[in-house]
Amino acid sequence: MMREIKIEAETTKLAIEKGLEKLGLTREQVEVEIIQEEKKGVFGIGSKNACVVIREKIWGEPQKEQKEVRKNIEITNDAFKPSGNIIEDVKKVMKEIFMRSKIDFKILEEVYDEKANSVYINFQSKDAGLLLYDGAKGLLSLQQIISVIINKDPNKKIVVRIDTEEFWNKTENRIKRDVEHAIDFINRTRRPYRMKPMPSTFRKIVHDIVHKNYPSYTTYSQGHGRFRRIVIRYHKSDDSQNENSDKSQNQPQENNNESSAENVQPQ
Incomplete structure (x- = not known):
């Protein structure tokens, strides 16, 4: 209650x-x-x-329809046999998942980047709202499941990105704005800035933006589970917490003197 x-x-x-x-x-x-x-x-x-x-906040109570989507996107690795064509393999897995979920969809764009070894699939569906509900948990789950199935070979990591309704473009632009706000805060106060808790996919976007556009700043992750967030700080600030990242095992404790961003909320 x-x-x-x-x-x-x-x-x-x-x-x-x-x-x-x-x-x-x-x-x-x-x-x-x-x-x-x-x-x-x-x-x-x-x-x-x-x-x-x-x-x-009430956690883990998405709409009934989304529960059905998650329940139906269950495909075992044994049921998938790679064809050698990465894009076709991703599309095949998508079709199987959507068929089981009774969701009609149409692929609008498919891109394979050989250099990055990544696949981008953009689709359209009247049921896209189910996947984008509650912070796009359905879409992220779909993407993760496809990635796990496609990446049977641990030596050949394929990056999979599934998109609809310009979700990723909107999300990245929103995160960029929040990083800009964070950098402005740090410049004015010289204090670290704590982002809102977010999934690992979004945290990676923050890491990449700061690393690429703000070389004088560093990022590390803090917290556990759904409360895991990114802290941005000026690289000359202090302490060894800068060494912590998403891959670290020992996480720093929360600091009550740090500002918290509450506006990174993908739709």
């Missing part, structure tokens, strides 16, 4: 902190609705407290 609390305090930040303390939850585990910002007034006249509503 979802828990909810309404809190008033002198500032919005203080109201959120009080609410989290009463619920016994972290900032990542709740949604915050600001009912009223604080107002200082003049000489104490007309001042108003901030008011917020804090709701516990």
